[in-house]
Amino acid sequence: MNNVHYTFQLDNHLKQAFFQAAKESNRSSAELLRELMREFVQKQAATPKKVSLAEKLGGYHPAAEVNFEFEREMDEFRAAEFD
Known part of the structure; x- marks a missing residue:
């Protein structure tokens, strides 16, 4: 698997809330982002075009x-x- 770095902007409040939610679920923010991305891609694939x-x-x-x-x-x- 090739690793790719993805950079994007978000407001500080959302960033802090996301980091806190990741911490509370005992996962890193990167791990949680990958999971959310996978779920989104699977959902899109399952939705009729x-x-x-x-x-x-x-x-x-x-x-x-x-x-x-x-x-x-x-x-x-x-x-x-x-x-």
């Missing part, structure tokens, strides 16, 4: 094509309403 209309249509499409496809679907919907 929302697919945009452009992705459903196979990727990038000019606005005219998207509008045409939308109108076609709306026409089908309107026709189904009166069946």
Whole structure:
């Protein structure tokens, strides 16, 4: 496993509260951050991905094509309403 150093900014109050929470749980702040990151990644992987209309249509499409496809679907919907 390659180790990477990650630097970010946070306000001092949050930092102190986080360090205190880590200390109270008998874990280092680094250990707790890694755990939180793993949990977040697992949660994201388990959450179904929302697919945009452009992705459903196979990727990038000019606005005219998207509008045409939308109108076609709306026409089908309107026709189904009166069946």
